[in-house]
Amino acid sequence: MSPIPLLTPARRDALLAVLALVLLVAPIWAPMLHLGDPAxxxxxxxxxxxxxxxxxxxxxxxxxxxxxxxxxxxxxxxxxxxxxxxxxxxxxxxxxxxxxxxxxxxxxxxxxxxxxxxxxxxxxxxxxxxxxxxxxxxxxxxxxxxxxxxxxxxxxxxxxxxxxxxxxxxxxxxxxxxxxxxxxxxxxxxxxxxxxxxxxxxxxxxxxxxDPSNLAGLLDGIVRYSFPFLGLALVGYLRSRFEVRYVGES
Structure with a gap:
């Protein structure tokens, strides 16, 4: 019996979903990087x-x-x-x-x-x-x-x-x-x-x-404002690959 591949399509899509969530909340964790802050x-x-x-x-x-x-x-x-x-x-x-x-x-x-x-x-x-x-x-x-x-x-x-x-x-x-x-x-x-x-x-x-360098300021802007859009794009890509069902009382 052949071994099950480590990264199956389901696992890949699950990882993409986690990545999408991380990108969506980038404005929350980006300040922890201090990319655009003076030191x-x-x-x-x-x-x-x-x-x-x-x-x-x-x-x-x-x-x-x-x-x-x-x-x-x-x-x-x-x-x-x-x-x-x-x-x-x-x-x-x-x-x-x-x-x-x-x-x-x-x-x-x-x-x-x-x-x-x-x-x-x-x-x-x-x-x-x-x-x-x-x-x-x-x-x-x-x-x-x-x-x-x-x-x-x-x-x-x-x-x-x-x-x-x-x-x-x-x-x-x-x-x-x-x-x-x-x-x-x-x-x-x-x-x-x-x-x-x-x-x-x-x-x-x-x-x-x-003072932060120009590159650090640019990276800070990308992380804060561009990452959420990338997260939305991933969510749009994954919508057709996930089906959410509600299982409750019949």
Whole structure:
């Protein structure tokens, strides 16, 4: 007995009917393709920890308002925050009293919350700290607590504030790996460097909008407006090949 052909006339017509239905509802699923929609474009900037500090490898190609990390103050290429001037003052050897005193030379009783953890000033990287000045005591024998900066290795700080490429949205990962990427949906870009598997660091940032190409716009019009007519044509072709019967009570 010869085998039954895989695509019989009945199966072929059934597939054509499904295709006709898909074409008829093209205006519903076409927007999911984003053929004629603008996209958010993301780019990267190389971050290095050379010469004892953390900086962009090539600042001339960057926007001037993008800090390397929100956890490191004073990393904006040209714009400096008020906290940056404050940390520069401490890095020059000055001290600032907090008005708080401690009975324990090894304990500085200050709130642990900080807006940032590190400062990159004077070509070095420091951790935001507070020290107990044992040389200054009040009448009660308490030691004065002062704001301070503690030097830290730049490479360790950069790794500490970075996020692995495996933990970021896929457009951000693609931008870090390839140099640029686009996305049609709103995503959250980490405000800190992305760490790749090869040990390099890139700060990914939104670089504007990308307009659709003329070809994409043409395809979008074809899908939205021409596909339904093709679906109607298929329905007309299949009308003579299907017979619909109502089987109910006699």
């Amino acid at each position: 958010d474009r993301y780019e990267r900037a190389l971050v290095t920890a050379e010469n004892g500090t953390i900086e962009y490898a090539n600042e001339s190609k960057l926007r001037t308002d993008i800090p390397i990390s929100t956890e490191i103050v004073c990393t904006e290429p040209f714009m400096r925050s008020r906290g940056c001037f404050f940390e520069y003052y401490l890095a020059e050897g000055h001290t600032i009293s907090t008005g708080i005193w401690s009975s324990n030379p090894d304990y500085a009783p200050l709130p642990s919350f900080e807006r940032y953890r590190y400062a990159a000033v004077n070509g070095s990287v420091y951790e935001i700290a507070r020290d107990v000045n044992e040389s200054v005591q009040n009448d009660e024998g308490l030691y004065r607590v002062e704001l301070a900066l503690d030097p830290e290795p730049a490479d360790e700080v950069l790794r500490s504030v970075s996020v692995s490429a495996e933990r970021v949205p896929s457009p951000v990962r693609r931008a870090a790996e390839r140099g640029t990427a686009t996305s049609h949906r709103e995503i959250e870009v980490p405000e800190t460097p992305v760490r790749l598997a090869d040990g390099t660091y890139y700060r990914v940032y939104e670089a504007g909008k990308t």
